[in-house]
Amino acid sequence: MRKLLFQTVAKKPLTEPTPVADDPELLALAQKLKQKIDATFAGSLAIRAVDAGSCNGCELEIHALNNPLYDLERFGLKFVASPRHADVLLVTGPVTQNMREALQRTYDATPAPKWVVAMGACAGDGGVFAESPDCLGGVEKVVPVDLFIPGCPPTPLTLIKGFLALVGA
Amino acid sequence: MTTLIQAFAALPPVAGHGPWPRRMVDETIWEGLAEWLSNGHGTFLSLWGDSEAVHMALLDAPEGVSVASLACRPGRFFPSVGALHPPAIRFERAVRDLSGQIPFDAPDARPWLDHSQPYAFLASEGEGLHQIPVGPVHAGIIEPGHFRFTCNGETIVRLEARLGYVHKGVEALMTGANLERAALLAGRCSGDSTVAYAIAFSRAVEAAGGLKIPERAHWLRALMAELERLANHLGDIGAVCNDAAFALMLAHCSVLREKVLRACAACFGHRLMMDLVAPGGVRADLDGEAAWRLQELMASIRAAFPQLVELYDSTTSLQDRTVGTGVLKPELARQYGAGGFVGRASGRAFDARRALPYPPYDRLRFSIPVLTEGDVNARVWIRIKDVEQSLGLIEQILERLPTGDIFAEPTAITGEGFAMVEGFRGDVLVWVRVKNGLVERCHLRDPSWLQWPLLEAAIQGNIVADFPLCNKSFNCSYSGHDL
Ligand code: SF4
Numbered sequence: 001m002r003k004l005l006f007q008t009v010a011k012k013p014l015t016e017p018t019p020v021a022d023d024p025e026l027l028a029l030a031q032k033l034k035q036k037i038d039a040t041f042a043g044s045l046a047i048r049a050v051d052a053g054s055c056n057g058c059e060l061e062i063h064a065l066n067n068p069l070y071d072l073e074r075f076g077l078k079f080v081a082s083p084r085h086a087d088v089l090l091v092t093g094p095v096t097q098n099m100r101e102a103l104q105r106t107y108d109a110t111p112a113p114k115w116v117v118a119m120g121a122c123a124g125d126g127g128v129f130a131e132s133p134d135c136l137g138g139v140e141k142v143v144p145v146d147l148f149i150p151g152c153p154p155t156p157l158t159l160i161k162g163f164l165a166l167v168g169a
Numbered sequence: 170m171t172t173l174i175q176a177f178a179a180l181p182p183v184a185g186h187g188p189w190p191r192r193m194v195d196e197t198i199w200e201g202l203a204e205w206l207s208n209g210h211g212t213f214l215s216l217w218g219d220s221e222a223v224h225m226a227l228l229d230a231p232e233g234v235s236v237a238s239l240a241c242r243p244g245r246f247f248p249s250v251g252a253l254h255p256p257a258i259r260f261e262r263a264v265r266d267l268s269g270q271i272p273f274d275a276p277d278a279r280p281w282l283d284h285s286q287p288y289a290f291l292a293s294e295g296e297g298l299h300q301i302p303v304g305p306v307h308a309g310i311i312e313p314g315h316f317r318f319t320c321n322g323e324t325i326v327r328l329e330a331r332l333g334y335v336h337k338g339v340e341a342l343m344t345g346a347n348l349e350r351a352a353l354l355a356g357r358c359s360g361d362s363t364v365a366y367a368i369a370f371s372r373a374v375e376a377a378g379g380l381k382i383p384e385r386a387h388w389l390r391a392l393m394a395e396l397e398r399l400a401n402h403l404g405d406i407g408a409v410c411n412d413a414a415f416a417l418m419l420a421h422c423s424v425l426r427e428k429v430l431r432a433c434a435a436c437f438g439h440r441l442m443m444d445l446v447a448p449g450g451v452r453a454d455l456d457g458e459a460a461w462r463l464q465e466l467m468a469s470i471r472a473a474f475p476q477l478v479e480l481y482d483s484t485t486s487l488q489d490r491t492v493g494t495g496v497l498k499p500e501l502a503r504q505y506g507a508g509g510f511v512g513r514a515s516g517r518a519f520d521a522r523r524a525l526p527y528p529p530y531d532r533l534r535f536s537i538p539v540l541t542e543g544d545v546n547a548r549v550w551i552r553i554k555d556v557e558q559s560l561g562l563i564e565q566i567l568e569r570l571p572t573g574d575i576f577a578e579p580t581a582i583t584g585e586g587f588a589m590v591e592g593f594r595g596d597v598l599v600w601v602r603v604k605n606g607l608v609e610r611c612h613l614r615d616p617s618w619l620q621w622p623l624l625e626a627a628i629q630g631n632i633v634a635d636f637p638l639c640n641k642s643f644n645c646s647y648s649g650h651d652l
Binding site: 001003004005014049050051052053054055056057058059060061062063064066067068069079081082083093094096097098099102106127128129131132133134135152153155 | 284285305306308309310311312313333334335336337338339341342350353354357358359360361363404408417420421423424426427430434440441443476477480483484646647648649651
C-alpha cells in the first residue's frame with residue numbers, strides 16, 4: 001500500500017480543470033436560480049439523490065461525479081445521506097406509482113429553502129416510460145422542479161455544468 | 170423421473186419458436202416438471218404469463234433450454250411451481266400482478282410488484298428480537314428497495330426484502346411496440362447492463378425471424394459486452410471495498426472505470442453504449458483510430474490493475490471485513506440457479522457464453538473462474554478474475570475483428586424467439602413473440618430475480634453493519650428485477 005500511496009503523491013493530481021457551462025439553454029435555466037442560491041447557501045450545496053424509478057443508468061453517472069477526475073466536492077457540492085441535511089434533491093426516473101409516496105415524503109423531509117433538480121430524460125417527462133400507467137411521467141407530477149438536466153443519462157460533465165451554474169461558480 | 174423428462178421431450182415443439190423448443194404441456198407434466206426441479210434436477214430459469222397461458226423456461230430438460238407452456242384452467246388458474254420449488258415463488262407472485270394468472274396452492278399469495286395494497290411482512294417473533302426497517306430511499310446513491318431486518322442485538326436473524334419500487338411496466342410497454350422502440354425499452358431495463366439486454370433482446374428477435382446478421386456485428390456486440398463487463402466490475406470492486414471503509418480502492422478503481430467509459434464514448438458515441446445494439450446488428454462501427462484507442466486502454470488497465478489486486482489482497486483490515494462475511498452456500502446457489510459472480514463464487518460454474526455459446530464466444534479463448542467459499546471475498550475475486558478474462562477477450566476481438574457490414578435490416582418478422590446472454594451480473598434472459606415486426610409479448614428476466622432471495626439467506630447471522638458490504642458484493646439490480 002505504501003508504494004501505491006507514494007506514487008499517488010508523486011504524480012500530478014488526476015482531477016481535471018473546471019468545466020464551463022457552454023449549453024446556452026442549460027445556462028439560462030440555471031442562472032435563474034444562481035442569485036437566490038448564492039444568497040441562501042453561500043455557494044455550497046448539500047445534495048440528496050433520490051431514485052424515483054430510474055433504470056440505474058443515471059445513478060452510474062452520479063457515482064462518476066465522485067471519482068477523482070471530476071471530484072465534485074472541490075466545488076462545494078457534496079452528497080448527503082439524509083434529506084434532512086440536504087439543500088437540493090437530485091431526482092432521477094419517471095416517478096413510478098410505487099415511488100410516488102417515498103418521493104413526496106423525501107421532499108417533505110427536506111428543510112426549506114430547497115431545490116429540486118430533475119436529472120435525465122425520464123425525470124423530465126417520463127422518457128421512454130412516459131406512456132406507462134405504472135409511471136407518473138416526470139418529477140414535476142409530484143414535486144416542483146427548479147432545474148432539468150437533459151440526457152439519457154446526462155454525462156457527469158453536463159451534471160457538473162448544471163450544478164456549477166446553479167451555485168454561480 | 171427420467172421418464173417424465175422423456176415424455177416432456179417427446180412432445181411436439183410449437184412451430185416457429187427458436188432456437189430452442191417450446192412445448193405445450195398438460196397439468197400432469199407441468200407438476201411433474203416442478204417436482205423434477207425440486208428433486209435437484211435441471212435449473213429453473215423463469216416463469217411468465219401470456220394472454221392465455223403460463224410459460225416456464227428450464228435448463229437441461231434435457232436439451233440446453235426448453236420452454237414448457239401450460240394453458241390455464243378457467244379462472245386463469247395454474248398449479249404452483251413455487252409450492253414445490255421455492256425459486257419460482259416470486260415469479261408466480263409477479264405473474265399474478267402483471268398478467269393475472271393465479272397459481273393455486275402457492276405458498277405465498279402476497280402481491281409482489283403491485284404496491285397498491287398494504288403489505289404484510291412475515292412475522293418473526295422471539296425474546297430480544299427487534300426490527301429495523303430500511304428504505305425504500307437509502308442513505309447512499311443506490312436504487313430504492315425496502316429491507317426489513319429482524320435482529321437480535323447486532324446480529325441479523327432474518328432479512329425480508331420488499332422490491333418493486335421501480336416497477337415501470339416495461340413488459341406492458343413492450344406489447345405493441347415496434348422493434349426499434351422495443352429495443353430502447355430493453356436497453357433501459359437495467360442501465361448498467363444496457364448492452365447485455367440489447368443483445369439478448371436482439372438475439373431473441375433474430376431467433377424468432379431466423380434473421381442472420383453480419384459477422385462483424387457479432388464481434389462488435391461482444392466487444393461492447395466485454396467493455397460493459399469490465400467497467401461494471403471495476404466499479405464494483407472499488408465500491409465493495411468502499412463499503413468496508415477502504416476508500417483508496419474506490420478512488421483507483423473508479424479512475425479505471427472512468428477511462429473505460431470515456432473510451433466507449435470516444436469509440437461508439439455513448440459512455441454506457443446505450444442503443445447501439447439493435448435487432449439486425451449494431452448501430453456504430455469501430456474505425457482504426459478507435460481500435461487503437463481501445464488497445465491503449467487495455468495496456469493502461471493491464472499496467473494499473475495488478476497493483477490494485479495486490480493492495481486488495483494484502484490489506485489485512487480489508488480482508489478482515491470481506492473474508493467469511495455473507496457466505497452463500499453452494500447448495501443454495503445451485504438450487505436457485507444463481508448466475509454471475511454470485512453463483513460462481515459459490516461453486517456454480519454457469520456462464521451463458523460457455524454453456525449456451527453464441528457467436529463469437531464459440532471462437533474465443535477464455536475461462537470461467539469459479540470459487541466455492543461463497544463469501545464477499547470470493548465474489549470480489551470472481552470479479553477480479555473476470556476483469557482479466559475480459560481484457561483478454563477484448564484484445565482477441567480487436568485482433569481478429571472481421572471486416573464487412575454491421576447491420577442487416579430486419580424485415581417484418583413473425584415468430585417466437587428466446588435468448589440468454591451473459592451480462593456482468595449473470596445471464597439475462599429474453600423471450601419474445603413478434604408478429605409482423607410488432608412485439609406481441611416480451612418477457613425479460615434479470616439475473617437478479619434468482620440472486621435477491623439468496624442475499625436474504627447469505628446475510629443471516631451477520632451483523633447489521635455488514636449488510637451494505639454484502640449487498641454491494643451481490644450488487645443485484647433493482648430496476649432489472651422490478652421491470
Ligand atoms: S434518463 Fe435514461 S439513463 Fe436516466 S433513468 Fe431514464 S432511461 Fe435510465
